[in-house]
Amino acid sequence: MQEQILYKKVIESIVDCLKKYMKNFEIKFSEDKDDFGIILEYLNFKEKLITPLPRTVIFSKELNTKINNKIFISETKELIYYFKDLFEKGSDINNHLSKSIFSGIQQDILFNNWNIKHIHLNKKEANSKEEMGENRGDFLLFCIIIEKYVFFLDVREHPHGAGFTSYSFLEIISNNGWMQYIGFSELNDIIDITFKVTNDSDIYKLYNAHVNIIFKLGNKFFIHVNGVRSSGDKGKNVDRASEIILHIKNKCDNFPDDTEYKVNFLEEKNLFLVQLNNQCFSFQI
Numbered sequence: 001m002q003e004q005i006l007y008k009k010v011i012e013s014i015v016d017c018l019k020k021y022m023k024n025f026e027i028k029f030s031e032d033k034d035d036f037g038i039i040l041e042y043l044n045f046k047e048k049l050i051t052p053l054p055r056t057v058i059f060s061k062e063l064n065t066k067i068n069n070k071i072f073i074s075e076t077k078e079l080i081y082y083f084k085d086l087f088e089k090g091s092d093i094n095n096h097l098s099k100s101i102f103s104g105i106q107q108d109i110l111f112n113n114w115n116i117k118h119i120h121l122n123k124k125e126a127n128s129k130e131e132m133g134e135n136r137g138d139f140l141l142f143c144i145i146i147e148k149y150v151f152f153l154d155v156r157e158h159p160h161g162a163g164f165t166s167y168s169f170l171e172i173i174s175n176n177g178w179m180q181y182i183g184f185s186e187l188n189d190i191i192d193i194t195f196k197v198t199n200d201s202d203i204y205k206l207y208n209a210h211v212n213i214i215f216k217l218g219n220k221f222f223i224h225v226n227g228v229r230s231s232g233d234k235g236k237n238v239d240r241a242s243e244i245i246l247h248i249k250n251k252c253d254n255f256p257d258d259t260e261y262k263v264n265f266l267e268e269k270n271l272f273l274v275q276l277n278n279q280c281f282s283f284q285i
Contacts, residue, residue: 056148060154119140174217
């Protein structure tokens with residue numbers, strides 16, 4: 001089988017760009033991973049971030065009830081609306097996320113499985129991982145973020161372990177009709193399932209073992225369309241890394257191995273431009 005020298009040189013240049021980018025921003029990644037592994041860790045890191053865009057904020061029924069019943073002290077209520085305002089303005093909120101955003105290796109179980117991000121309710125801004133140690137909050141805002149909308153699920157005291165995979169999050173999401181926004185699809189033609197998973201600790205253990213779960217919510221059954229893979233990575237990121245590798249290989253297959261090439265990484269656009277002789281192709285990563 002032909003060695004595909006051109007492909008190896010091009011993919012190596014692309015991966016070197018990603019490594020340089022992550023080193024510059026002090027993002028932890030595995031130096032010993034192969035090309036596919038580095039691309040996957042870059043995707044894992046990037047997807048944890050929130051792209052600053054003006055978004056419409058929608059409160060869950062449950063969060064509205066808590067606010068109306070004055071469950072929160074005035075300071076916490078003020079912080080909820082402070083972050084609502086930040087989202088609507090399109091402000092950069094990334095420094096209020098978990099410090100795991102600085103790692104392509106560390107998996108976020110809550111985000112990978114349910115597309116839920118958690119935000120530390122604190123007005124203090126931070127410009128580095130070290131400074132983020134000073135803007136943590138006792139309360140976390142749990143939300144689903146898509147291109148034009150943010151769905152505020154709930155505000156809770158900072159949980160630990162199984163508290164992050166509480167079945168009650170799914171109940172809130174289902175009750176508000178938002179299951180499609182976390183990547184879940186309803187399973188039809190099912191009467192019942194033998195093993196119903198509703199215990200937070202059971203969910204936590206299964207997700208730590210990278211098991212995809214069928215959930216019963218009300219009289220309906222749901223499963224994640226793409227879920228997580230055996231590595232714990234989001235299925236969509238594994239698929240995307242594979243697509244990128246194949247795309248580059250297919251392009252390089254049309255040129256001889258001694259072809260002159262040039263790779264440019266437009267970091268702000270997350271876009272690669274690859275020139276092979278006088279032909280150019282691009283792809284988003």
